[in-house]
Amino acid sequence: MTARENGSEFLPKFDSNGLLTAVVVDARNKDVLMVAMMDQVAIDRTLETGTAHFHSRSRGRLWMKGETSGNTLAVIRILVDCDQDALILECTPAGPVCHTGAQDCFYRELGKDGLKPKSS
Amino acid sequence: MTARENGSEFLPKFDSNGLLTAVVVDARNKDVLMVAMMDQVAIDRTLETGTAHFHSRSRGRLWMKGETSGNTLAVIRILVDCDQDALILECTPAGPVCHTGAQDCFYRELGKDGLKPKSS
Numbered sequence: 001m002t003a004r005e006n007g008s009e010f011l012p013k014f015d016s017n018g019l020l021t022a023v024v025v026d027a028r029n030k031d032v033l034m035v036a037m038m039d040q041v042a043i044d045r046t047l048e049t050g051t052a053h054f055h056s057r058s059r060g061r062l063w064m065k066g067e068t069s070g071n072t073l074a075v076i077r078i079l080v081d082c083d084q085d086a087l088i089l090e091c092t093p094a095g096p097v098c099h100t101g102a103q104d105c106f107y108r109e110l111g112k113d114g115l116k117p118k119s120s
Numbered sequence: 121m122t123a124r125e126n127g128s129e130f131l132p133k134f135d136s137n138g139l140l141t142a143v144v145v146d147a148r149n150k151d152v153l154m155v156a157m158m159d160q161v162a163i164d165r166t167l168e169t170g171t172a173h174f175h176s177r178s179r180g181r182l183w184m185k186g187e188t189s190g191n192t193l194a195v196i197r198i199l200v201d202c203d204q205d206a207l208i209l210e211c212t213p214a215g216p217v218c219h220t221g222a223q224d225c226f227y228r229e230l231g232k233d234g235l236k237p238k239s240s
Contacts, residue, residue, distance in 0.1 A: 001220055005220055006220070007235070008234045008235045008236060009234055009235065010230055010234050010235055021141050021155055023143050023152055023155060025152060029150075030149075030150040030151070031150070032143055032145060032152065032199075032208055034201070035141055035143060035201060035205075035206035047230075047232060077229055078229060078230040079152075079226040079228065079229050079230070079238060080226065080228045080229070080230050080235055081154070081155060081225040081226050082218050082219065082220050082222070082225045082227070083225075085155075086155040086225075087230070088152055088226055098202050099202065100121055100125055100126070100202050102202070105201040105202045105203075105206075106199040106200065106201050106208055107202070108199065108200045109197055109198060109199050109200070110130055110167075110198040110199070110200050110207070112167060114128045114129055114130050115127070115128045115129065115130055115200055116128060118199060
């Protein structure tokens with residue numbers, strides 16, 4: 001195993017755009033709420049503030065989740081994967097997470113004939 | 121909302137490399153097991169076979185998880201996010217998921233002074 005895989009040093013592995021994947025999980029019930037991208041600045045700001053920040057590709061800038069809606073994410077714990085190119089942010093959400101107003105972004109399931117509302 | 125956000129048509133939104141993010145969740149306990157990338161071929165093969173396939177960036181080809189180790193992922197359900205650029209694969213794993221031998225890839229947590237083993 002490499003130092004990245006078994007070491008205690010945080011060595012985030014960014015893609016060619018300087019980004020890695022962040023999976024936001026509800027710390028209360030383990031639901032996956034959303035997936036977003038982080039750059040080094042977003043990681044630093046998240047660690048400093050305890051509130052989730054991402055890099056918005058559409059806006060081309062740092063984005064604090066909830067900066068407009070108020071639906072921020074309080075970060076309880078961050079997990080790092082083997083090759084350090086993905087993070088899990090275990091969070092307590094202040095409100096609905098999805099910009100559509102849904103509780104989370106994964107409100108549909110895929111079948112062989114398209115999408116349908118997620119069954120509970 | 122757009123057709124991509126509220127429609128019943130599966131319109132996967134691939135990045136400039138033809139990939140989207142797949143989050144593998146254990147269908148039994150909702151643990152996030154791994155994060156990988158899928159292209160259209162990987163999605164098609166996963167839907168056809170019920171076994172998770174990904175696009176390996178390091179190998180530059182289609183990759184059936186477990187093709188070498190035997191630790192395949194039986195896909196129970198696939199969820200799609202609002203803008204259809206991320207999927208959740210709810211799976212039953214045949215064995216440890218991580219190539220390091222760990223049960224899942226997220227075996228470390230991040231603190232202000234680096235990484236440490238995940239507390240349970």
